[in-house]
Amino acid sequence: MFPFNELMDFKIEMTDEHELFRKSLREFAENRVRPYVQKVEETNEIPQTIIDGARELGLFGVGIPQEYGGQGGDMRTMAIMAEELSRVMPSLGTMVFVNHLFIDPVLMFGTEEQKRKYIPRIAKGEIFAAHANTEAAAGSDVAGIKTKAERTEGGYIINGRKIFITNSDRASVFILSARTNPPEPGKRWKGITTFIAEKGMKGLEIGQKFKVIGLRGEQPNEVIFDNLFVPDSNIVGKPDEGFKVIVTTYDYSRILIAAQAVGIAQAAFELAFNYSTERIAFEKPLISFEGVAFKISDMLTKLETARLLVYWAAYMADQKKPLFLMASSMAKAYATETAEELANLAIKIHGGAGVDQGTGVERYLRDSIITTIYEGANDIQRLTIAKTLLKLVSKSAEIG
Numbered sequence: 001m002f003p004f005n006e007l008m009d010f011k012i013e014m015t016d017e018h019e020l021f022r023k024s025l026r027e028f029a030e031n032r033v034r035p036y037v038q039k040v041e042e043t044n045e046i047p048q049t050i051i052d053g054a055r056e057l058g059l060f061g062v063g064i065p066q067e068y069g070g071q072g073g074d075m076r077t078m079a080i081m082a083e084e085l086s087r088v089m090p091s092l093g094t095m096v097f098v099n100h101l102f103i104d105p106v107l108m109f110g111t112e113e114q115k116r117k118y119i120p121r122i123a124k125g126e127i128f129a130a131h132a133n134t135e136a137a138a139g140s141d142v143a144g145i146k147t148k149a150e151r152t153e154g155g156y157i158i159n160g161r162k163i164f165i166t167n168s169d170r171a172s173v174f175i176l177s178a179r180t181n182p183p184e185p186g187k188r189w190k191g192i193t194t195f196i197a198e199k200g201m202k203g204l205e206i207g208q209k210f211k212v213i214g215l216r217g218e219q220p221n222e223v224i225f226d227n228l229f230v231p232d233s234n235i236v237g238k239p240d241e242g243f244k245v246i247v248t249t250y251d252y253s254r255i256l257i258a259a260q261a262v263g264i265a266q267a268a269f270e271l272a273f274n275y276s277t278e279r280i281a282f283e284k285p286l287i288s289f290e291g292v293a294f295k296i297s298d299m300l301t302k303l304e305t306a307r308l309l310v311y312w313a314a315y316m317a318d319q320k321k322p323l324f325l326m327a328s329s330m331a332k333a334y335a336t337e338t339a340e341e342l343a344n345l346a347i348k349i350h351g352g353a354g355v356d357q358g359t360g361v362e363r364y365l366r367d368s369i370i371t372t373i374y375e376g377a378n379d380i381q382r383l384t385i386a387k388t389l390l391k392l393v394s395k396s397a398e399i400g
């Protein structure tokens with residue numbers, strides 16, 4: 001079973017609490033979110049009533065320890081939330097879990113003071129957070145960022161531009177990456193530092209909004225740093241070691257993108273199956289034709305494979321098994337590509353109705369494509385899998 005060690009490595013456990021939570025999310029998504037889906041597609045804005053509903057249900061506190069004002073909850077709980085919200089409105093899933101791209105690095109690497117200052121307000125849904133890493137010249141290549149932080153008395157002056165930053169127009173707090181020192185030979189990752197910046201600080205501006213093909217209601221913005229002063233107390237982790245802060249954050253967060261993809265795939269499957277039983281062609285329901293029935297069967301098989309990978313990666317993360325890192329990359333690549341495939345098949349099974357924006361089928365394809373790109377494009381996940389394998393056998397080879 002290389003690279004795994006024992007059968008217990010394949011264990012997945014779900015509890016009654018997980019199931020209760022899933023049911024409450026399903027109810028919320030069906031009753032309080034679904035009625036607004038078409039409106040969000042048209043206006044590109046998530047209505048305040050949905051955000052208020054998510055707040056009332058305590059969703060912004062899920063995955064945050066109680067000592068910092070959250071509800072607690074492990075990676076499986078977080079994955080269930082990402083899946084159930086995304087089954088109805090993937091952009092809402094993103095809006096809720098993208099906060100964790102700030103919360104998780106602060107919890108893992110931040111000071112006690114930073115945790116107490118920011119996390120409880122995010123947990124209560126009073127403020128939003130954003131994570132500003134990607135730049136025009138560097139996305140997958142995190143070490144390639146050009147934003148500069150120069151030493152000054154008591155802190156740093158930051159200059160640069162970040163692109164595609166989700167939630168930045170709503171956010172009150174940001175975690176950002178900047179170069180504090182040039183890369184060292186053979187260690188390009190060195191010399192990056194992560195900082196916290198707050199809305200309202202002089203030199204922090206929100207730039208243009210990007211109009212991306214999917215996730216309507218949650219479009220990212222450009223974030224500009226123009227001589228932004230950030231005090232030393234806002235450094236997250238150690239100076240020059242921010243690369244570790246960024247990539248460790250993604251080790252966990254990509255499980256949530258994978259779970260979001262399972263939600264999308266579930267929705268696509270349900271739409272396709274229902275339509276195949278209702279639509280009559282040549283005097284029979286579509287599913288009576290083998291060509292359609294085989295598609296439906298394969299859709300379900302791939303959906304459940306993706307779901308198992310996601311729950312498995314989340315359970316491994318909860319068990320703190322080191323190979324969760326590889327499992328999360330496997331889940332992210334497989335689940336997001338499955339969502340894209342199933343969304344595409346759902347369109348085909350609907351024929352013309354599938355490409356009519358009024359039916360709500362095609363939106364899942366637009367949303368799923370984004371899941372294959374953000375939080376580490378899928379080929380980067382494949383590199384992580386291959387590099388982990390080589391590390392396990394203590395062999396080095398130049399990949400990537």
Ligand SMILES: Cc1cc2nc3c(=O)[nH]c(=O)nc-3n(C[C@H](O)[C@H](O)[C@H](O)COP(=O)(O)OP(=O)(O)OC[C@H]3O[C@@H](n4cnc5c(N)ncnc54)[C@H](O)[C@@H]3O)c2cc1C
Pocket residue numbers: 098131132133134137138139140141163164165166167212215220370373374375376377378379380383400
């Ligand atoms: C809707 C949306 C929201 C986003 N939100 C955020 C956010 O909140 N914060 C943030 O910091 N970023 C965010 N991003 C940015 C996102 O994380 C990046 O787009 C993603 O990491 C890919 O980087 P890139 O766009 O620069 O593509 P590139 O890195 O230029 O990659 C382009 C292509 O080349 C491939 N590629 C690159 N390098 C390799 C390699 N070594 N081997 C094989 N293939 C390779 C990639 O797989 C990809 O297919 C968001 C993006 C989108 C679309």
